[in-house]
Amino acid sequence: MYDEVVKHQRIAYTIADGRKVVVGFQATGGQTRVAETFEAENMHPHEMQRAGWQAILDNFKRYAGR
16 A cells, blocks of 8 residues: 555555655656655665665666666
């Protein structure tokens, strides 16, 4: 379930462990910039978590670009 959906702007949700995630969309010159903000957890280094979230966005970009 989503906490907030603002069409063409933002999706916010809470993952199972209670951490918040916000995905923002910004139209720029016929393209869409996607930025994701998340609350880090304490088990893994922040850079490792950031790399994981970035990998998800990279896969989405490849999928959506077809």
